[in-house]
Amino acid sequence: MSENNPYIPMPVEISKIIDEVDTHDIKTFRFTFVNKDDEQKFVYLPGQFAELSIYGKGESPIGIASAPTDAGYVEFTVQRAGAILPGLVTSALHDMDEGGRIGLRGPLGHSWPIEFLEKKNIVVVGGGFAFTTLRSLVKYMLHKDNRSRFGDITVIYGARTPGLLCYKDELAAWEKRSDIKTIITVDKGNETWTGREGFVPAVCKDVAPSPENAVAVICGPPVMIKFTLPVFFELGFSKENILTSLEMRMKCGIGKCGRCNVGYKYVCSDGPVFSLAELEDLPRDF
C-alpha cells in the first residue's frame, strides 16, 4: 500500500532556514529530498502547493515558494499560525532546526497557467507573505531559459512595514534588473525606508499597467484582493485575464476529503488558481 499511495508523504530534510521578517513568524524553509527518486517524482510548476506533514501534529497545505528551475530543493515560506487556533504543524516546523526531517506530500493542485501566460505581459501583484507562489512564478519567468517566453514583467509587491517584506535580497536583485519592473511599497515606512509608501491598490492605480495583451496575477490577503480587483477592471483587464489563488481549509489535497469544496470545484484539485471569470461562476462561499 505504500507504493503510489497519495496519502503517504515522502521524507525531506530541512537544509536551510531563512528568517524572512522582523517579527520572526515567517520563515522560508528549504527542503532537500531524502530519497533521490522522490525528487524526480516531485515535478511542479509555480502556483502549486504541497502538504507539509509532521507525524503527531498533522498536515498543512503550503504554496511552493521555489521555482522548478531551482534544482535540488524546494522551498516553502511558512507563517507560524496561531492567532486564533494553535497551528500545530506550522508551530512545530518553526521550532525545528536545519537537519530536521519532515514529510512532504505533493505537488498538489494546478499551477499558474504557464501556457496561457506565454507571450503575454505579466503583472504580478502580491501582498504580505501570500507572495510565495508569485515569487515562484517570477523566479521561473526570470530564468534565462524562460525569460524570452514572456513579455514585460511588472511586479507590484506590498507589505505592511519594511520589516515585513519577504525575500528582501531577491527583491533588491530584481530592482536592479532591466528585464523586470519591480515596484515595492509598504503601508507605512520607517526612518530608513526610502521607497514607496501606500496601499497596493493605490499603487496599482498609480503604476497603471497597460491591459494590452496583459495578465494580472494577484495574490494577497482578502482585503487587498477585494480593493485591487476593481482597479484592474478600471484599467481594462478582462475577467479571464485576472488570476488569483484561493484559500480553503484542506486535508487530503487531492480532491477526496470534500473539505475545500466550493460549488462544483474542489479548491485543492481544481484550483487553487482560478481566473476571476471562474470565480464568478462559483458561489460566494469561501
Added chain:
Amino acid sequence: MAISFEQIEQHLKTEALKLLESGKVILVLAYGRGYDANHPMPYVAKHPSDVDNIVFNEYCTANLARYLTRYPRRTKIAIAVKAADSRAVVQLIQEDKVCREDLVVLGIPVYGMKNFKTGEVIDSKTTGGLYNPVLYDILLGEEVHGQPVSSPYDVLAAYEAMDKEERWAFWQRELGRCIRCYACRKACPMCYCDPCFIDQNKPKWGEKSPESPGNLMYHLTRFHHLAGRCIDCGECSRACPVDIPLYLFHKKVAKDCEEMFGQAAGMSIGDKPVLVNFRVDDSDKILE
C-alpha cells in the same frame, strides 16, 4: 382528563398570531409539520401568515430552548415550552445566555408525549416528573393535575443496583457504540460552548475517531459539564442515532447534585447553577 392536542395547537396559534401581529416578538419558536404528521419539526414563525403552519401533537418532543442561543441578544422571541423545556429556559436565564425580558414563554402543560422514532411514551423516562412548565407567561390550556407523579430518578434504580464491574461493562458497551456524530451535544439546550472541549486541538482532550478512550472522555466530560445544569429533557438520548441511553447518566448526576447541594437545575430564575455557587457550610462528606 385526556390532553387535547388540537386545543393546544389552537391556543398556540392564537397566541403566536397575537404576539406576531402586535409586534411584541419578532419570531415564535414552535413546531411545524415535518414530512408527515408523525414527524413534526421545530418551526420558526416570523410573520403572522406563518402561524397557519404551526402544529402540535404528541410527537412534538423537541426541546426548542436549544435554539434560543442562536439568536442575538435583544431579539424578542416567543417560545413554546413543555415542562422540561421550560426548565431549560430557566437554566439559560440563570446562566445569562438569554434575557428574561426578551422572552415570551408559552407554557404547554402536557403529558403522553411520544418519541417519534419508537412511538414510546416518554413521560416516565424524561420529563423530570413534571407535567406543567415551571416558567411561563401564557399557559396554553389548563394545568395538568392528577397524573401519576413519579420521581424522575426512579428509572435509575436498576442501574444503581448494579455493582461497579457491571456498570463499567454497561457503559463500556453503550459508549462503545457511539459514532461521534455529536447529535447529543447539538440537541442539548445547555451545550452552547464554541468550541466544544472535544474539538480543541491544544490541549487535545480526546481523539476524533469513535474508539472507546475518546468516547469515554467525551461523554464523561460532557456529563460533568452538564452536572447541575441538565434539565432532564432527554433530547440527547432521543437524538442519538444508535440509542445510547445518555439520559441515565445525566439523571444520576442530576440526582447526586440535588442530594448534595439541595437544588435541582432550572427550577427558579433566582437560583445560581450549583457548580458556580458554593456554601461555606457545604459538608466535606460530599467528597467521601
Added chain:
Amino acid sequence: MSFEPKILGIACNWCTYTGADLAGTTRLQYPQNIRVVRVMCSSRINPSFIFRAFQLGADGVLIGGCHPGDCHYNTGNLYARRRLAVTKKILEFSGMEPGRFRVEWISASEGNRFAEVVREFTEQIRDLGPQTKFKISQ
C-alpha cells in the same frame, strides 16, 4: 514484581504544595509513587485532567487544596469542593473504583499530614491493584 502504583497528585500552590515542600525539607519519608503537579488553586483543576490522568495510566489521583475558608483566593476551594464531589460521583457511576480518587485539604504547615495522606493513599491503591478500566491500552 510487586505492583507499584502510579499516583498523580495535583496540589494547590499555596497550601498542599507548600505542605509537600515542608514534608521534604523536614525529611519525612513518604512513598515515591506520587508525582505532584502544582496548580495555582484547587479550583483550577479541570475534571478532564482527572479523566485524562486515569486514561494515561494513573492508578490513583490525589488532589490537595487549602482547607475550606483558607483559600488564597478566598473561595476557590469552595467551588472546587463541589466540582470535585461531582467528579467523584461521575467516576463512581461509570464503574471506576471510588477509592482511586481522593480530595484532601492540607495546609502549608501540615507536612506531616501530607506524608501521612500519601502513605495511606498509596497503600489503598496498592490494595486496589492496577487501574485498568480507563487506561488506554498501548
Added chain:
Amino acid sequence: MLKKTTIDKLPELAACLMEKGTLVAPVKEAGGFNFRAITDAAQVDLIFHNTILSPKTVFFPQTEDFVRYSVYQPILEAKPVEPEIRPTFLFGVRPCDVKSFEIMDIHFTRTGVPDPYWRKRRDATIIFGFAFDTSEEADPAEFYHTLGIGAADPDGSDVFMLRRDDVLFLKAVSPRGENLLGGLAGLTDAAPDERKYFDDYIAQGHDYKTRYTCVDAEAIAKEFEAIFHNTDFWTKVSNACLSCGICTFVCPTCYCFDICDETQFGQGVRRRVWDACMFTDFTLEASGHNPRTQVYQRLRQKICHKYSFHIRKYGPISCVGCGRCTRYCPVNIDIFSIVEQAVQAKWYKRM
C-alpha cells in the same frame, strides 16, 4: 441462474460464505440493524428494513489507518499500514445502497487521483443485493423511486436476492456472482414459476412508489445554483437544523473525511476519520477565518453539494433516496422536502 434456499437455512449459507472470506451482513444491535463482519453464522438477520449506518462502512470505514509512527523516532521509521483485505461478501444490501457504491466510485476511483483504499476494498467485495419488501407500505422517509431507483433493482449487485415468505431466491447478476453462486453448496435450483415470480417482482419494483414526484438532475442542479444566495430560503429551511453530524454519517454517499494524527504514549497513527460538513470547525482555517459559521451555510453546502455541485462535477445526483438522513434526523428535517421547496422557491412570494 436462479437459486433458492430457505430463511432457516440462512446460517448454512452464511457459514459457506464465511469459509470463503469475510461475510458482512446486517446484524441486529441495540439501536437497530448495522452491517458487521459476521463471527457467528447465526447472527445474519434478513428480517430488517434497512440499516442505521449505510454499507459504505465496508469500503470506507469510519477510521482508516494510513501510517503508524513514533514521535521519538525519525520519519523514515514510520510504517504505512497495510489494510487487511480479504475476499468480502457484502450480504443483504438494499438496491438504493448498491446504487450508492457506483456514485462513490466516481468520486473515489474514477476521477482524479484514485483512492487506493476504496479501490482495493471494492475490488475484493462481492455484493449481494436484496430487494425491498414491496408488500410492505413504503417508508415515509424514503424516496429512491423518485431518483429512478427501483425497490428491486439488481443493477450493481453481483448476486441479487429476494425474499418470499421464508424462501430466499438468489440470482447471479454479474459473472463474478455467477462463479460464486455456482460453487455454493446447499442451494437448490428454482422452479420455472418461481423464476417468473422473481422476474415479475423485479419489474414491479419500479411501480413501488416511495414519493410521487420525479426529478431531473440537471434542472435541479440549476435551480439550486439560482437560489444559492437566497439567504432567506436557506435560513428558513435550516431553522430547525441542529448541525449535528447524523445525516452525513448515516448517508451512503457522503465521503468527507478528516486526516488525524492520534498519538498515545508517543506511538501514533495517522488515519482518516469521517467528518461532516455540518460541523462548525469543518472549514475553520488556522488563520481563524471560517467561511461557514452559520447553520444555514452548512446545511446549504450539504444539500447543494448533493443536488447541484455533484451533478455539475460528476453527473449523477449524490443521493440515492435511502431516507436515512430523514429517518435519523433528531428534528425531522427531510432533505427531499427541501429539494421540493427549492424547486418551488422561485414562485414563493415571501420566503
